[in-house]
Amino acid sequence: MEKMYETVCIIRADAGEDVIKGIITKATATVEANGGHVVKLDEWGRRRLAYPIAKKHEGYYFVLNYKSRSEQSKELGRILRLNEDVLRYQTIAGVVGAEEAPKAEDSATKNEATKGDQNG
Amino acid sequence: MDNRGARSSADQRSPGARSSTDQRSPGGRGSTDQRFQGGRKPFIRKKVCRFCKTKGLTIDYKDAKALRPYLTERGRILPRRISGVCAKHQRMISTAIKQARNLAIVPFTVVSM
Secondary structure (H helix, E strand, C coil): CCEEEEEEEEEECCCCHHHHHHHHHHHHHHHHHCCCEEEEEEEEEEEEEEEEECCEEEEEEEEEEEEECHHHHHHHHHHHHHCCCEEEEEEEECCCCCCCCCCCCCCCCCCHHHHHHHHC | CHHHHHHHHHHHHHHHHHHHHHHHCCCCCCCCCHHHHHHHCCCCCCCCCHHHHCCCCCCCCCCHHHHHHHECCCCCECCHHHHCCCHHHHHHHHHHHHHHHHCCCCCCCCCCC
């Protein structure tokens, strides 16, 4: 049975440009190898990590939305896990493509705790 | 015709009747006056869940900015009693925050300087 998956992957930011591109193309190829298909590939680029992973403070993020069977998703996970340049990845199943939905950031909440957060 | 006439007269009477009961309400304890009594009490704003109020507002673990209002300065998940989110959406927020933490989008803890 085919399902929607969303994989977010963090690659070492200090890896070469061709290494990063290589991982991304390999990831998309793995998904499409056995009948799955990539719905969307979103590259966030270099981004500061909220906490250091493997002594790195920066990472290259990309998000891969795809529809495939669970085997492909597992295979993608295996490939990312074995790659030394991948700091971390996370796959979430059953994500409905909610691209058009308004983001929660637009309207600020009115509670005092968040106000304190913003001021402090 | 008779019905309509009766209804209109009742309508005309009701605003006056309402205001009089409203004035009397702090003393009296009539069953129908209770809701007007409620209006006289100090007004406490009931928090309404933002996600229930606004249809189509989604909770996305990839959006650090959107999750920020539901985290304390130290990076802990804000309790429901403060954020005013309903139980269902609080569950969704907490899972989203935990997913975001795994991906270093949102911190586990913020150590104070």
